Amino acid sequence: MKRLFLLSALMMMSVFQTNLNAQCPAYGWASESGGVTGGGSAIPTVVTTYAELRAAVNNANVKVIHVSGTITFGAGGRLTLNNQNGKSILGLAGARLISTDMSPTGSGILTLRNSSNILIKNITFEGPGAYDVDGNDNMTIDQCTRVWVDHCTFEDALDGNLDIKNASDLISITWTKFQYLKPPIPGGSGGSNDHRFSNLFGSGDDATQDDGKLRITMQNCWWADGVRERMPRVRFGQVHLLNNYFSSANNNYCIYAGFKANLLIEGNYFENVRNPIRLEAGKFTAAQLVDNIFTGVSGTMAGSGMAFTPPYTVNKIATQDVKQTVMAGAGAVLLQPTDCLFLATGExxxxxxxxxxxxxxxxxxxxxxxxxxxxxxxxxxxxxxxxxxxxxxxxxxxxxxxxxxxxxxxxxxxxxxxxxxxxxxxxxxxxxxxxxxx
CATH class of the missing domain: 2.60.40.2550 (Immunoglobulin-like)
Incomplete structure (x- = not known):
């Protein structure tokens, strides 16, 4: 049998290339003030059970965690990474964290609190399904700075898929997929029978500690099946939505500009959704639309005002290429956690x-x-x-x-x-x- 091995690809000319075995550089707001390196090149601690994961998350001396396989949380199993600096939680191929707790206090998977320089990558976070009891999110970022969530999948959260609050700042969410595959569960004490609300940035108009914070980049993300609202819903923040794909049909709205929200909505692809943009009249600061594509949409799709200018370098792809590129690369699809990107179909x-x-x-x-x-x-x-x-x-x-x-x-x-x-x-x-x- 003849065999041929492709070993590498090299450029003949001197041009930029991404080295996937090196530390992947953060981009967007998370690249500011030193960027996000997480635990860097520290020797990984591989975890395969809930007990191992809990111990590693709670141990500030463990700088790099590799999650292997599927880990199901017991009742009240939500983990909190608290008061730590410089840590990575990285999924090996197929890593999945599952919570089945539907209680207000015990639900949720991971909370990052009062921590900085944190990298979360290549993990699927699966909740029990949307049930409005004012429970916890699949992930909450609370009073943290310099956090990078990359190539993750968040699905079927009891409350939010990924929420950011309480003066958190310099956050990037990249190549991440949000979806709800389980039907919503009605009858919760919170009052909504369909609480498939994905991302809330800023917990209330009275959360004045958020003013001047919540600087967040969402780039190459995908709001896919089942998401009804909050893609994201923003208060206070300077949020850059760049090269994302919105395809969650039968939704209520996509992006919500709330109290003092300052949004730059750039190079996104909206397809077969309702109300791509919702503006809270008299309250938002800006919702500037630049080079977006709207196809098969209905309802409101107009922005207003001039948004902030990002201080970081923008690596933007053409808007017409966003759909195919994001569908190919978003989510927990990396073959190894040291990869920076993975753009290929299953075939x-x-x-x-x-x-x-x-x-x-x-x-x-x-x-x-x-x-x-x-x-x-x-x-x-x-x-x-x-x-x-x-x-x-x-x-x-x-x-x-x-x-x-x-x-x-x-x-x-x-x-x-x-x-x-x-x-x-x-x-x-x-x-x-x-x-x-x-």
């Missing part, structure tokens, strides 16, 4: 044998692929598709010698922007290199 995920690279796309840029063959005169063909399988053509045909081979001069100048899969084929074998062309 090709099993083929990925190397890291993704990000390339700018001026006409001069060329790709060099280094491959190994165990057979002389091995025929090879390299084709390019996007993540949906749409073909963009053959970029190389030839033969390989036995051992290492470097195929130079593969032009990327004619490729469309977005996620590309360079597939190297010999007869019955196929290996894929992920490439993101910007």
């Amino acid at each position: 090709v995920a099993s083929k990925i044998k190397s890291e993704a690279k990000v390339y700018p796309n001026p006409a001069k840029d060329q790709l060099s692929l280094k491959v190994f063959s165990n057979e002389n005169n091995s025929p090879v063909q390299i084709t390019v598709t996007d993540f949906t399988g749409k073909k963009e053509g053959v970029v190389y045909r030839g033969t390989l010698k036995k051992g290492d081979n470097t195929i130079d001069g593969i032009s990327i100048k004619n490729l469309s922007k977005g996620v590309k899969l360079f597939e190297v084929k010999t007869n019955d074998n196929s290996y894929v290199q992920k490439v993101i062309v910007k």
Whole structure:
């Protein structure tokens, strides 16, 4: 059997690329004031049970936690990471935390309180379903600074999927998916029979400690099935909503600009939703819309005012590319917690044998692929598709010698922007290199 291994992809020109084995850099508001490094390169503590997870969360000397497998919380099992600085909770592939508690006090999965420089990544947080008893959220960020939540999935929370409050500041939520897959449970003491309200930033108009805080970036996130409201609902905060995808049909509204909310709503894709923007008359500060796409929507979709200018560098993708890019990459989908991004569908995920690279796309840029063959005169063909399988053509045909081979001069100048899969084929074998062309 002929075998061909794609080992790496290198640029011939000097251009930016993302090294996925290094510490992934935070972006958005969480990149300010030193950024978020979490526990850095500390030796991970791997946890597989609730008792192990609880001990690791509570131990300030444990800087990096790797969550392995599914951990189900018992009654009253909500965990609180309190008064800590510099910590990472990272999911290995498939990591899932589940709460079945439906009580007002014992519900919820994780609260971050009075802590800083915290990284949460690649974990699915699953609640028991929406039941309005004024319970706890799947995750609450309370009086924290410099927190980065990346590539997580939040679903079926009793209360909010992910809420941020109490003067928390410099927060980024990236590549994260919010959804409700379980039907809402009526009859709760809170009064709502359908409390699938995903994200509340700022707990009340009287929470004056939030004034000047709640600086939050939400980028490349996806509000998917079942979300009714709060995508997010904001008070006080300077919130940058960039390159997100909204597709939760039969919702009430998406983004809510509440008391003193200052929102920059930029490059988002709204599809088949109702009331993309809701403004609290006479109370919000700004809800500025820039380069958004609205397709199949109904109701209100107008902004108002000039929002804040972000102090950080914005890495923005074209709005027309947001839907396919976010659907491919949002959620707890990383193969390993050191990855910075994962942009491939399930059909090709099993083929990925190397890291993704990000390339700018001026006409001069060329790709060099280094491959190994165990057979002389091995025929090879390299084709390019996007993540949906749409073909963009053959970029190389030839033969390989036995051992290492470097195929130079593969032009990327004619490729469309977005996620590309360079597939190297010999007869019955196929290996894929992920490439993101910007």
